[in-house]
Amino acid sequence: MATTMRMIPTNIPPDIRRIRIENCHLTELPRGSFDTVSALEYLWLNFNNITVMHLKCLEYLKNLTELRLQGNKLHSVPWTAFQDTPALKILDLKHNRLDVLPKHALRYLANLTYLDLSFNQLTVISKDVFSNWPLYQKIQLSESKAQSKLNAVLALHDNPWMCDCRLHDFVQFIKSVSPPVILMNPYLMCSSPDFSARKFFHEIELNSCTKPISSALLSNLTVKMGFNVSLTCLTKASPVPEISWIYPLKNLRAFSVSDTHTGEDTVKSELVIPSAHITDEGIYTCTATNFLGNSSTMLFLKVTAPEMASPSSSISKYLSRPTSVENVFVDVKISKQTVYGISLEWYAVTENAADNWYTIYFGKYEDLKKEIISIGPGINTYAMSDLLPATKYEVCITLRSQQPQKGQCIVFVTGSDISQLEQREKLIHIIVIVCAMVLAVPIGMYACTTATGFCCLHRCSALCRREKNGKKTLKKDKNKENAFESLQTSSNEGL
Structure with a gap:
């Protein structure tokens, strides 16, 4: 006990009948662990660190009557290994981590009279585990003939039972258990789901699955x-x-x-x-x-669609601007922003949308001549890189050969420049701006991000009302530039 032993000794005398190794560092029971001690009757391996049992670890132990593996770290047990231990009467597996008990687990334990599976991680098991148990079958048969001399003790308490329909038959089995089958603790409790948590089996009625x-x-x-x-x-x-x-x-x-x-x-x-x-x-x-x-x-x-929709009614509703041309609807949005650019994504509502070619018109907002990019059928994304800082851009997507119409494009502005060229990555972290607000741009063309849409809408609407009511005047050159710079500052603060 309490040694640094990590393996089963190989020099155990062949006529030994009892082995007890506890509080040591055993981690597994390999094949043939006890093949030289066929006379073994009692094997106690409690409170080690055993996580694995080989299928043939109990080979040649035909006289074994008691196996105790309490307080180890077993997640599963090779139940067919008990074919080699037909005389086994006591099996103690409490305080392990067993979470599965197959329906044929007890098939080879015909003489088992004590089974302790308490304090494990069992959630759902079938009542077939016990109906397939030869000893239980013998008890049922002897009871019907009123000549029962067999007894069996089961310990199943302190497991996190999941009391839903899958446990229906097992709960019914537990409710029906009576001597000569004895539950060490008859008060089995549910752990989940919420409607049955912390209730005892005898307090619940479960539906079938x-x-x-x-x-x-x-x-x-x-x-x-x-x-x-x-x-x-x-x-x-x-x-x-x-x-x-x-x-x-x-x-x-x-x-x-x-x-x-x-x-x-x-x-x-x-x-x-x-x-x-x-x-x-x-x-x-x-x-x-x-x-x-x-x-x-x-x-x-x-x-x-609304019957009467003014351009301003859709400000900042969407990041994208819808395009409608001759019964065709194209929804465009900026789906991603990177250090040096953006990714566009669009969806078209039209006949045979997958067969249509698209045309992208892209460039600085003030440039009349835009870059024209043709996109083949079946493609609905496009990445744009090498954008300049503090620059206002316009991008439009139409069906092939069609010219973009007013209100069909997205307008956005990149982030403010920083004088040091080496800090380009910081300055260009693209800001699809809170509101692409330059007062010369028609109100129907403002583009806003969804994250700051309400703030954007408020700012845009307020500025536009002031412009419309004559409460704010701008000089054609200098003041417009100041307004643009102010907007960029407020946009960055909003983000």
Whole structure:
């Protein structure tokens, strides 16, 4: 006891009947650990660091009647190893880390009368573990003939039992246990889920497991563009299923999803779309899955454009600017910013969108002649690099060969310059600015980030009202430059 021993000794006398090695540093029981001591009857290996038992570690121990492995670090046991110990009567595995008990675990323990699995990590086991136990079968048979002389003691307490439908049969078994089968501690307690936590087995009634059944409160919804909308899916299943949503723009837009347990076997899943966009229209599929199967329900969302929409009504609603040309809708947004540039991403609503070519018009805002880039079909992203600091840019995306129209482009400004060229990385960390606000730009072309949209909207609207009401005048050159610099400063502060 309490030595630095790390392996089972190889020089054990062959006629030894009892071995006790405790509080040492054993980490495993390899094959043939005791093949020279076939007379062994009692093996105590408590409070070591055993994590692994080889399938043949108990080979040749046909006389073994007692095996104690209390206080080790076993996550699993090779139960078929007990084919080599037919005489085993006592098996002590308490205070380990066992989290699985296969249904045929006790098949080879026909003479076992004491089994201690307390203080482990068992959550769910089947009652078949015991119905497949030869000793239990003998007890049942002898009871039916009123001649029982067999007894069995089980210790199963202090495990984190998960009391849902998967434990239904086991709970019923525990409730039915009576002598000659004896529970060392009959008060087994649930650890989860919430509705049964800290309740004893005899206090709960569990349902049988069922496959998910999904439904929708409303399967067809219509919302005006810019309004929030919630899609709700109800699922009944046991055990509680996992819920997932699939929708057309899932790779581009991530919506908030919340799941609420409204009953022991009922879940309400809600997907919230803030400021619905035309491109959000489509079919939304809610899928519930548990180990028995899955079930899906579909919801159709229709997004309608406002009847009268002034340019200012959509300021900062979106990072992107929608483009509508001859029954074609192109939604453009700045999806990513890097040290030296941006990435554009767009989505088109048109017939055979995947077969269409697109044209990107890109350049400084004041340049009449823009760089023209053709994008082949099936591509909806493009990266732009080497942007200059403190520069106002304009980018437009149209179908091939079409000219951009007023209000179809994104306008953005990069961050302020710093005089030292070596600090370029700091100065260019691109700011897709809070509000691309130069008063010469039409109000319908302002681009704002979603993170600072409300602040941006307030600033833009206030400045535009002052300009419109004549409360603020700007000289054509000098004052416009000052306003632009002031805006950059406030933008940086907002970010």
